[in-house]
């Protein structure tokens with residue numbers, strides 16, 4: 001049994017699971033009303049621009065799909081892991 005060829009990609013959350021995560025967290029109304037902002041650039045995040053969701057300080061933070069925010073998010077995750 002060799003599974004090494006199927007190592008999970010860095011971006012482990014697929015479009016579909018991001019949608020179910022949104023509903024599991026009860027964020028659907030806020031997303032659809034356009035009142036949730038990206039934690040890095042503060043632009044409104046929609047289902048189309050949502051890149052990732054991560055928990056911090058007992059809240060849920062969102063990341064949009066701008067290259068700059070994805071980069072900041074990656075750095076942020078790295079730092080959090082080193083803590």
Ligand SMILES: [Zn+2]
Nearest residue numbers: 038041064069
């Ligand atoms: Zn952003």
